[in-house]
Amino acid sequence: MEHQKCYLFKPQGGRPAKRRRLNNSDLPSSWPLREATYNELWATQEKRIKDVLSEVNRTTTGEITSFVSASATESRTSAYKIPTGLVVAGPSIASHRTLFEHLGREIVAQTRSAFVLLTSAECPNLKTLLKNLIKNATARSTEEDEDDEVAGNASQKGPKLLTYDLQLLYLWFRIQDLDQLVVAFQDSEAFDGSLLGEAIELLRFWSDRTPFVLLFGIATTVETFENKLPRAAKRCIEGQKFDVTQADEILERVLHAAIDGDDVPLRLGPALSTQLLDRQKDHVQSVDAFVEGLKYAYMSHFYANPLSLLLRKDLKFEQMSGDDFEAVRNLGSFRELAERLLDNGEAALVRSLLDSDAALFNYTRGQLDEGQLKVSSMVGALETLNVLRGCFPKMPVIPLSSLYVRAVSGELNGSPAVRELLISVKKASSDIFIQILDSLLAWTPEDAQSIVCSLRERLAALMESNEDCSTPLRSEHDLRNETLRTTVVAQKVELSKQKSALSKRDAAYSKLVDECHSRLEAYFAEMFINPQEIFLHEIFLYDLKSPHKDAFTPRPRYAVERALSAPQDYLGCDCCRPAAGNDGTESTLSSTQPATTIMYQLYLESGSLINVSDLWSAFQAIMGDDDDEQGLTMALFQRALAELRCLGLIKSSRKKTDHVAKLAWKGL
Amino acid sequence: MKRKRAEKDAAASTPTKKTRADIPGDDLEDEIAVAATTPSKRTPSKPSLIRDLHQARTNGATNGFTNGDLTPRTQRKVLFSTPTKQREDEPVDGTPTNARNPIIRNADRSARRKSAGRLIERTISGDQSDEDVDEEDTLARQIWDEDEEEAEEDILGEVDEEAIPETPSKRGRGRPKGRQRKRSPTPPTNLPPHELYFYQNRPGGTKTSNNTLPSHSLLNHEEYFVQLQSYKDPHADCLDFLHSVHTRSFNQWSFELRNNFNICLYGYGSKRQLVQDFASHLHSTLSDPPTTIIVNGYIPTITPRDILTTIATALLPKNAKLPAQPPALLQLILSTLTSEPPSQPLLLIINSLDAPSLRRQSTQSLLAQLAAHPSISLLATTDTPTFPLLWDLSLRQQFRFLFHDCTTFVSFSGVEIDVVESVNELLGRSGRRIGGRDGVGYVLRSLPENARGVFRILVGEQLAAAAADEGLGDEEGEMSPQTERRVGKAGKQREAAAEQGVEYRVLYHKAVEEFLCSSEMVFRTLLKEFHDHQMVESRKDALGTETLWVPFRREELEGLLEELIV
Structure with missing residues (x-):
């Protein structure tokens, strides 16, 4: 079969199916349920993304299609x-x-x-x-x-x-x-x-x-x-x-679809999202590649993490095994939680979580929902932040992707992006302030609506009392309400700021602005927590870089070079290990190593043109010059040479007889 | 020499003199002398220094062996010498008009010395015409000055180094022995990769011995298989272990394929068995196993059409008529898959996706189109370390590959490569293909007399060329690397030509001369016989001249020739 060009594969043996299915135990018992969960959750997520993409496409294709049909007439x-x-x-x-x-x-x-x-x-x-x-x-x-x-x-x-x-x-x-x-x-x-x-x-x-x-x-x-x-x-x-919608704009919208919403089960962690976004930027990949990355994150999470089962909404206690509960107890965030609870004197709760699986199950269900809610409201706050920043014409727009990465790594609270906004709010004049309140009204969740409403009403009252509507109200922090005074004291110029006296209305307005500012500050501080401190964040935040790195950006050259120059790394045998006393970094040659790797190391040491006869002598010297086995050594030599050629490391050279040209240098 | 200089002097001092008609006799003689050195120079209307310099350089480049000068020459300029002194080492060569060996005369005239000579002449002749500061003079002055500076720098450097102040005039000529940069015989260790690259590619760095493998030392197919049959890999256990490690990922791969990704396995070692096992695994664990097609990309004769036909026959009813052209076939397959998708995506397994026979861009894009279809899952393996270069961004996107490192350390020699053949090709000994010299002898005996005659001429010519090359090679061997480098280019060309064998035309004419064939057509027929038995290889160069050679080594050729003559 192996010498046939292509053929239809037929399994050997009559019906090994039954026998094999029994010993197919290397997958845990919860896997079928997990795969089902994955399929359901990813399907909804994928649909959201597809909707976004087709929406984006529709606008441009619509234009072009109408252009085509118009030209027919x-x-x-x-x-x-x-x-x-x-x-x-x-x-x-x-x-x-x-x-x-x-x-x-x-x-x-x-x-x-x-x-x-x-x-x-x-x-x-x-x-x-x-x-x-x-x-x-x-x-x-x-x-x-x-x-x-x-x-x-x-x-x-x-x-x-x-x-x-x-x-x-x-x-x-x-x-x-x-x-x-x-x-x-x-x-x-x-x-x-x-x-x-x-x-x-x-x-x-x-x-x-x-x-x-x-x-x-x-x-x-x-x-x-x-x-x-x-x-x-x-x-x-x-x-x-x-003009077609540009790829990075589509990417932002896809990302938005992937992270925003209460029903998003799994979000990307900071490291992975940075990696995915960077790959997108560096390699000018299509949005599809990003979606693939996201899909693979879902896949890896559900495949490798048994606790991903908890993301299933209708999960029953019986569907989880004892091992799963043990795994929960071994989570880093569980340990943190236990410490926190003990500090608060809730030892009984910790005890019950440790002892009773049922208690743990119920507790985690509640906590998981809460944690997911926290993250989704954090994403909501990101939008509020962006909308508010949009109210100030001079403030640069920060793409959602970079805000998200910062937020999910817990760096956003107190960051320049937020501080800048808060300061500007403080200084806002009444016309901008109205905008701020209006957009807040549209974006804040229900419970905060009343506060904004009351602020809005008070502002409206103030504005009405303002007879001449031409000049907006100014807050006390506005620069225009400050004068700089220069005084010369002992031949030195002193600059001092002085607040000009505020009008009554302005003072009232300033109070209003201050209140709004402090509320916003508190809101952001509450929202922009570090998601990695939330209990069970391991379950709803996926942040493993290495599976993605291996699967999407492989380093085949490095892998082959490593296999050939340090075979013991792969083979795990003792015979090929560098002799004791060596610092381990330097590879040593020994006759026990596979022939091709010996050849490769000889190859590394040689110049750009290699004399095969000399290579043979060196090879023979390493393999031990036993005359009886010379035939075998030659066979191995020929095999190694042919393999190096097959790997594209050497080619024949016409410069000299019995010479080959070197084509690749290690580590470049 | 003097004669020539005087003449040049005359020309230089009267730059207005431009036509050769002015002194016809002189010019004629001069032309002869010069024509011997550089045939291309036809009209020495005005001896220009630039041309002279150029000439000196080219002569310098060739004189290394035309002189028969076997002593190593250093390429460095001799720094501490006055121009007058240097004339001493010019060959004292009879009368100046003696143009017996013009190459030597010009060869030793360095640019600097010429400049010096020119400057001196200019002062002596005292020609103060307004045209005297022309281009050539400035150039001469420049060269002279430059060297002066260099010399000064060198002196300063040396004084610092040796800490014994010494007047430069007292020192001997040339560089002091201690100062010569020594090249250490052992290569530097622990160079970073890029430095190592430059170290190994430095000019003149590729000095290899002239040893050759004795022709009988390489094993032929039979011997090779006998040897390997008795061989037991000491790492068999480790290989099994590696295999079992990869086997554990089967479920993961299956999951990934189900999710519409394709898989690419890379890493050192043959992954054929692994992939085979994966296919069996799928068939034994899934209740509805996918239709699986295995493509062996490493087979040199495989074409895209083979792949498409196999897929089409698996998909379509038996009696369906298949279009002949691959693109149409591909369209048919894709539309069939879209209109009536199979219950399970078709699993396409390609061994060695980066094998030479599949490397063409069109093949890869065809495979990518297959892989992009949701009803086809692709599991491909790649062997070379640089396979990602096969695909551009959009091909890569179409492939939707997930990569997994599957280093197996299993030798490719089992199936993927024909070791003996591959090594013979690598070393240019493909003649062994037809059973070596004996095989050729056998074929020759069955051929008519004139065919044997043509082969005899070919072998004879090739041997003669090789012998000529050998002689040169020996000379080169004794030369220092510097001279070798100087001759390098010409030498290499000759060498390559010798290796390539005999030009088609030459062989034909010789054959006609010996009445071995009457027309070119007959000659072609004779050659075809050789080609069919792979006894002759041919190649056309860029100019379209065809060269023929017998792919054997010298001793074998000699043996063949003996047989032919006897």
């Missing part, structure tokens, strides 16, 4: 220019494909057009471009209406056409019931400029028979794209620009 005169959509999709190239595929589906569904997507990789020259264009267009039709006779050949009576003749496309188009043909160039920057030019001009010649609409995906700017096109081609098209 245009008359094709001699001065006709091909209607062209310039889709500015931003620098995250990875998401372009999904965008255009989505676009294609929408266009085909909503307008009477066919859609062909071309990428630069499949179009190195004009001939292949046309060939692909025709092939993609006609292939689509045959799969949709297979009962029709094959379009090209049946209707064609004349000489056989070449595969890149646009006549083929025209013949096909004629028998389709379509208004136009949309040709999309997914990565137009990657196309050769003159190739695009030629293609456009050629399509222009045919556009009186086959009405084309062109779409160009642009990662940079329309201007750069325009410079790339030859002038003659530019004359053939009439462009309209479409």
